[in-house]
Amino acid sequence: MTTCFEGTTFCIHTFGCQMNKHDSERVAGMLEGLGALPVATIEEADIVVFMTCCVREAADTRLYGQVASMKNIPVREGSPLDKRYIAVGGCIGQRDGEKLVQQLPHLDVVFGTHNLASLPALLSGAIERSGHAVEVLDGGADFSSALPTTREHAWAAWLPITVGCNNFCSYCIVPYVRGREKSRPLEDIAEEARRYVEAGVKEITLLGQNVNSYGRDLYGEPRFAEVLDALDATGVERLRFATSHPKDLTDEVIERFGTLRSLMPALHLPVQSGSDRILSAMNRRYTREHYLGLIKKLRAVVPDIALSTDIIVGFPGETEEDFMETYRLVEEVGYSQVFTFIYSKREGTPAAKLQDDTPREVIQERFDRLVDLVQRKAYEANQGERGATVPVLIEGTSKRDGSILAGKSPKNQTVHGPLPAGLTAEELVGTIVPMHIDEARTWYLSGTVVDG
Template sequence: MSTHFEGSTFCIHTFGCQMNKHDSERVAGMLEGLGSLPVASIEEADIVVFLTCCVREAADTRLYGQVASMKNIAVREGSPFDKRYIAVGGCIGQRDGEKLTEQLPHLDVVFGTHNLGSLPGLLSSAIENRRQAVEVLAEGTEFSSALPADREHTWAAWLPITVGCNNFCSYCIVPYVRGREKSRPLEDIAEEARRYGEAGVKEITLLGQNVNSYGRDLYGEPRFADVLDAVDASGVERLRFATSHPKDLTDEVIARFGTLRSLMPALHLPVQSGSNRILAAMNRRYTREHYLGLIEKLRAVVPDIALSTDIIVGFPGETEEDFMETYRLVEEVGYGQVFTFIYSKREGTPAAAMEDDTPREVIQERFDRLVDLVQRKAWEANQGELDTIVPVLIEGVSKRDELVLAGKSPKNQTVHAPVPAGLRPEDLIGTIVPVAIDEARTWYLSGTVVDA
């Protein structure tokens, strides 16, 4: 069968972190370069690519369910192929490799986190040879940023600065599937940021499993503050980054929140637990006191900085007092957003071997208590925006009303505002507009565009 992709269609399903979202843009760029066209649904697609996450068990279940269900979906009329080709990449591809093809015999291609660029060749091989193609490398030599891309938005860009992770938190599978940490040369990052600035990109988000340790492998010491300086110099209007490990957040980086024009007053700083005993069991390598000291330093530089975090409830051996240490930390910090998770055992991690006899209903009750607190603190945090004018990067329209704009504030809050009279949504999408805030809810702000 011909490996010519002209006339074919593809769709990409992306699970998990921002790095996977960045990789999905690279996959789209490669497939479009082959002559394939993007479509919105599996039913319309001749090629379906899953970029997967294996941080939590639910992601495995979701992937296996979706791939299995595709056996019953007919090939679209007009397809150049006599079957639909299915590819799985990302962390589950890296972790399971050949095993995926055994468990999902109608799967055609498996690739890992280190060989994104192999996808076109693997697809061609599967089509031409009519058999499954699998390639999972132990480590990679290039960043996926070198591949062609079809960015989701012209006004926003992901910019990876590191891949992999050296932290080995006891609950986390990421170092095993993403590999050891590798940093891009500073000059490459600065050049990519410069190109984005010249292309009119409004917002750059720097990516890495731990951006704060950037450069340790290349330069012998972390140089993340230098990265922030270089990207700020590109002229981009908004700069964000994720994810930030507390043990490596330096005073130099904290100071940049007060000196860099483009660095937004928002920081995602995962704490995971407020108990020193549980933090030690998680191998997080900082204490509650150290973490709260970082919050104090950040607020000394930017008093109203918006803080978000990740928290795991039900880590093996967590007692009621351990949980209450976390609860009290959330009360003290007053996060604008908290991503809460019930612990999910990941085979191959040290925590998977830890004994825990805490009943599931006890863990669920603690989780529900924490969620109630998180919602109350988020509502309180948003009240400070009432009767202010906030610059909002318009990203699209509300899912409920196409005449209501939706965007992000500098603090990464979702903001809604009616489309001004005489304008269309597309006139404002990708621009930064001032919005007078007259309503503050738990998860969003509402107002009116002024001086549009």
């Protein structure tokens, strides 16, 4: 198999969640291990891999458009292959399987969420036999963390602790394409984290569709708080996790924000709606009161914790009053960041069968109102950092100006600041430096590196 990859180039386009980003790093690790070289653009690549998301319709449209457009891009000069080979994995690959090659005849490989390790063999078969290769499994025995990896950043690592989801929210396709929830043994998670720390990783992000229910399948009850304890004991400097379902967020996990040295004061806690009626229709299994009670507990432990959330506008049957319940919840909580979405119908989910005659322009107007509020509250939340000195993990430089550093605060805020005289960006990337915050905008902070 190795021979057909030596001297080839590849690029990976990743859509969607952090789990897809983690899987993309595994794909890169496998291909590099077989002799292929990473490149930045499709034009330079002999092999193009799309790691896809099917949570929203826009992702489908984007994938089909990009793959279709590749028919007109010539094979790179000097390529050892007879053509450019295209592979589609992730959630769309899992959902559509053979249907993808029927609709996109120049597609070469389709693989699902449960058979990441099969990609090299599938590509090799397509190259050697000049035909399509499709493999989509219903489930997998191993976590992709067992595969080689090429991390995007040396100082940061994704660490999956669960795969799949048991929640079956009525609008969500994820349980159908990622499968039922499965947890990794705690010992395996801790060992992988220790290896990362020994390799110089500063920040680890734990991943799962619902990290709060970690361990229920292995131990009979959730043990996520113990995962946090074990990771903190590795000596990692920064610890984060995503995503966290409100119905399973326990007091023990909330308490860890006040006791664990490495756990960052930031939490993504998707609410989706502020209306109990809509939450019930979504099958979220918590109420507005329960959610706000969690916020109160979190702020009792860490008063200035940075909170982010997801909100869907225009779920079938949502009234103006339902929307206003969401609007008022956003006002009350004061999120640092909100990911807002207009409801996207996903075939195969219970919500897809619901009828709704709300005009699109009404939904759009509500969405725009919410976005205006989100921006105002995010600006207000950032003002508390003005004049403070915060530790910033330097990730690189601004895309617009190579002399401006860019990094993340403990609250996951983007922070910009001029490169100090006498230092290079390469010297600071991956280090944590103190920065005095001089200015706070809606989506970023500006400051200067503090000497010493």
